[in-house]
Amino acid sequence: MNERALQFDIVVVGAGPAGLAAACAAAECGRRTALVDDTPWLGGQIWRGQQSHPSLPQARQWIERFSRSKATLLDSCSVLGPAGSRLLLAEQNAAPRLIQWQRLILATGARELFLPFPGWTLPGNSGPGGLQSLAKHGWPVSGKRIVLAGSGPLLLAVGAGLRKMGASIVSVNEQAPWSRLISFGTALIRWPAKLAQAARLKWTLRGTPFRCGVWPVAADGGEQVRAVTLTDGRRRWTEECDFLACGFGLVPNVELPLALGCQLTNGFVTVDDLQAASVARVYCAGELTGIAGADAALVEGEIAGLAASGRDDAARPLMARRAAWRRFRASLAAAFALREEMARLAAPDTVVCRCEDVSFERMKTFAGWRDAKLQTRCGMGPCQGRVCGAAARVLFGWGMQSVRPPLLPARVDSLAQDPIAGHSS
C-alpha cells in the first residue's frame, strides 16, 4: 500500500453514463468509491452540459443519484497511467495524485473517428460531437452555416442540436447507403424509444437535406473552412459553410485498458458476463466494450459496479437488459459500417498525423504502425496517436497499438511522483 496515495475500494474512471452507474452501484453497496474524470463536469461527452442545464430526465436522475451517493468525485483529474500494483498516477489541477484501488472500473468511453481528406486540418473543421460539445460551452454557432458529414447517428442528433441553438444547417451527409439506413430503421421497431428519437431529430431538421451515400471530397478556404466539396461517387458539388462538422463514427478510448494489459477483441476490450476484463480486478463498461450508446452503457456500468462490489447476485438480473442493447449494438455497427471509399479520401500530400504533419504519402510506404512511427514520428506528438492511430487502422489496416504512459502530456513533477519511474531514475 502506498501511504501517499488516496485510498479507495473501488475506483471508476470516466464520469459518463457507464461510470456514473458503476460509481452509484458501488457506493450504494457501501464500498469506498471514487469517480475520476478528466473534465470539470459530470456526464461525459454524451451528457455534457446536463449537470448545469438538465434537459434529459435520465441524465438528471443519474447525476442526482450520484450526488446523493457517498462516492468521492475527483474531477478535472487526468489519469496518466498505471503506477505499480493497484495504483494509478493522475494529475489534478496541475498537481500530481496517486490513487490506490482494490477494484478498478474503466468507463473511458469513446472518441470520434476522424479520417483525413484534403483540407481536413483547416480551422473550422471539427467533429460533430466536438462541435456540439463546444457549442454547449459557448462556441458561437448562432447564425452560422454548418455542413455535417461522415457517419453515424450522431450526425442527425448534432444537426438537430445545433439547429436549436440557432445554426443554419446546410446539409447532413451520411456515407452509408440508403439501403442500410432503411434496414436499420426497420430494426429500430424493436427499440421504439430510439425510433421516436430519430423521428424527432428528423422533424427538427425538416427542410435540411439529409443525404445517404454521400461523403466529403475536400474542405477549402485558405486559412479556415469556407466551403466543402461532396460526392455521391458519381458527381461532385460544393457547398459554402462557416463550419464543417465531420466524423466517421466512434472509436473506444482503449489507452488505459491497454496500459493495464487488458485484452482486446476487434479493437474493443474483452469482458466476461460480469464486465470483468482479462486483468484481475479490472472491469470495463460502456463504449469500451462496443459502441451502443448511453442506455447500454448504463446497464453495463451497473453490472460492473455491482460485480466489483461482490454482488454478482444483484448483477445477474440486469443481464437480459444488456443482451437487448447488445443486439442494438450489432444493428448500429452493420448500418454504419464504413464503405471502402472512406479509406481513400486523402490525397498524397494530405496530412494524416496532425501533431507531426506526416503526409499520407509518407505513411503508406511503411509496413505497420511501429515502423511508420519510428521513421516519421507519426503518432508521437501530443495526442499520442489518438487521431492518426485510429485513422491508420482504417487507411492501412494497421492493428491496435500498445501504449506507453503517460497517456496524456503531463508535468514533469507529476511524473516524478511515479513510484516506479521515481525509483529507477
Added chain:
Amino acid sequence: MRRPDLSIIPIPMPDYLQLRVNGTTVRVTPQTVVAAAVAQAGHARFRRSVNGQMRGPLCGMGTCMECRLTINGQAHCRSCQTLCQEGMEVRTDE
C-alpha cells in the same frame, strides 16, 4: 478532492465574466470554455503546426490537442477542457 456538489440545484451565478484573448477583453457567460471565448473574440486559428499550418479545435473533448494555447502564461493548455475564469490571459498562435 472534494465531495460531489449539488450543482444541478440553481445557485446564483454572475451574469458574465471577463478575460483577455491576445490582449482584447472578451465578455463571456459562466460555463464558457476558453476555446469558445477565443472563437467569440473572432479567432479561428489557435496554433501553428510544426510546418506552420493553421489549426483550430478538432475533437472538442480533450484528446486531439489541436486547441492548445497559452493560459496565464502556461503553454499547451487544452482550451476545450478549460472553463473561463475572471481575469484570465489567453494567447493563441504561439
